[in-house]
Amino acid sequence: MDRRQFLIGGSALVASTALPRLPAEAMESRRLTAKPATVAFFGPEEPATPVWAYDGAVPGPVLRAKQGESLKATLENGLADPTTIHWHGLRTPNAMDGVPFLTQPPVLPGEDFLYDIPLQDAGTFWYHPHVNSAEQVGRGLSGALVVEEKDPPRVDRDLVWQIDDWRLQEDGNLAPFGGFHDKAHGGRLGNVATINGKVGESLRVRAGERIRLRLVNSANARTFGLSFGDLDPWLMARDGHPVEPRRMGTGLVVLPPGGRSDLIIDLNGKPADKIKVVDSYYSRSVYTLAEIHYSDESPLRRAPLPTPNPFPANPVALPDPKITEIHEMVFQGGAMGGLRSADYKGTEMGLREIAQMGLVWAVNGKVLPPMEEGDLGDPMLDMKLGRTYRLRWRNDTAFDHPIHMHGHSFHLLSRNGKNLERPVILDTVLIQPDQYVDVAFVADNPGDWALHCHILEHAAAGMMGFLRVS
Ligand SMILES: [Cu+2]
Structure with a gap:
């Protein structure tokens, strides 16, 4: 049913202009189970791909928590191999860092481990195993971790794009791991890129929207260098830490493996416009990673929004400039x-x-x-x-x-x-x-x-x- 048919003849809904305050998420206290699963990257007609996944999904669930609170997550190991979780970018107590033998014994099959981490910094982070990482992360074990600011910047939507690549065989299986050529050269570069586990992501947007887009590169080896057509995103933070907002223009948003960038994008195009998000980090393989489609709806607001305020700084100590060694x-x-x-x-x-x-x-x-x-x-x-x-x-x-x-x-x-x-x-x-x-x-x-x-x-x-x- 289109409720607009009940509008008084000739009227339109008034365009809203204020940016909403997004509801705060409850503190996370949850279990994460690492176990085998299957995904269908190319739909049900094509062979499925056996993966290792948190809670059966590739990528794992987006964890959301609030700065100043604690993240409590119990890793349950449903794999046949030992594993751990490393919380990439979080400044954790050492015992929570997830590096086998260095900070904790590996979590054996059938065992579990409680990670309890006070969250000092807001921003975009991610989690993944640190045991045999090349294979465990490469098989699909990773997820995004969002630590919300105490007073989050106002946007219409707050989205995560976890970007990854996969080296897929025609039979649907992941190519074997551990090849020496990858070790001695540029690492395991894949042949299929995904956003949030999907090939050919198509993001629906409405003209006039302001979105916060959190980019996470969870690929083993591929650096992504993204351009967003004429959207001219604001770069707001890198690796979780705020930067002075600046327009990217036609410059690439470069995400090395493990890196994150937070963008604010004002969708100032027209209804039904289409934008291609292109990865051109490697000049010999330039391809369209995703598309952004404007809906036919009338613009959400008429006047462009002002420059976003910088995100509040995290409490990272300033290095002493007198130290020159x-x-x-x-x-x-x-x-x-x-x-x-x-x-x-x-x-x-x-x-x-x-x-x-x-x-x-x-x-x-x-x-x-x-x-x-x-x-x-x-x-x-x-x-x-x-x-x-x-x-x-x-x-x-x-x-x-x-x-x-x-x-x-x-x-x-x-x-x-x-x-x-x-x-x-x-x-x-x-x-x-x-x-x-x-x-x-x-x-x-x-x-x-x-x-x-x-x-x-x-x-x-x-x-x-x-x-x-x-
Ligand atoms: Cu290297």
Whole structure:
């Protein structure tokens, strides 16, 4: 029934102009069950894909909680393998960080584990296993985590796009995991991209709407570089942390694996317009990731909305600018990287010998041991609680590396020695070949914290170590 037929002849509903206050979500206290499931990426006519999923869905449920409250989630392991959950981007107590052997024993099949995390920061985060991550995340175990501000910015709708890619075979199965080629090159790049587990997402919008779009890249290895036609989105936050709002224009919204961006998009087009969202990060494979379709409805409001206010800052400590000592970490190795040999547990070894152990990357001339039981190696850096540290991460390889630090968010200061015009706080920074970045942070969270490349095949092949704060 179209209720508009009851409007008095010649009348139209008055366009609403005020932005609504979205209802606050209740604090999450829930179970998350990791277990096998199947999904039909291309509909019921095509072969289904066996996946591993939280609560039977790919991606897992969007968890919503409020800043200042606690996230309580019990992981129930219904897999045949041990697992954990890492809460990517949250500055958690060390015991809640989900890194096997470093911060907790892995959760064995049939067992469960309660994660109880005070939420200091608002923003867009995500969760995924940290055990055999390349396979467990690659098979579908991941979900978005939204921590709402105490007084959320007003928008008409608050949406999550969890972006992923999959390496699918024609029979519907995921291609086998663990290939050495992926480890030594750009990681496991997929052949099918999805948004919220769907191929060919089509977002219905109404002219005049203002939406907040939370982008999460949960792919193992693919960086996405998105453009939104002439929508000219506002970039509002990266990795959960607010930035000074700025128009993206025709610039790409770049999301490395593990990275997030919050956009505000004012849908200033006309009813029935269509917009293509294009991924062009890799110039050799440019494709349409999604479409945005305006409905035929009359515009929700007539006048454009003003510039959005910046989101409130999170309580991240400011690094002490007087600290100038730089700790350099040079990432080396991989295919075409020119590394001939490196130290492994005190012995200099040729790259071929190292590769026989499934390892192919090194940091400062050392191959980091796989972080397994009783074989964690030494911290890459010992830090004193409360002090500011400046790290320089240098990419001396032929591939991109999105470097991710646990337990802290860092200030990105410069790229290749050039200070950033606009400061950003991140937990994952994309470093391209022959680039280096300087980051700084206050080591204010005690414990052993993983530091690794978020191309998960790289992390599995020696690009994962840890920092100690004590
Ligand atoms: Cu890497």
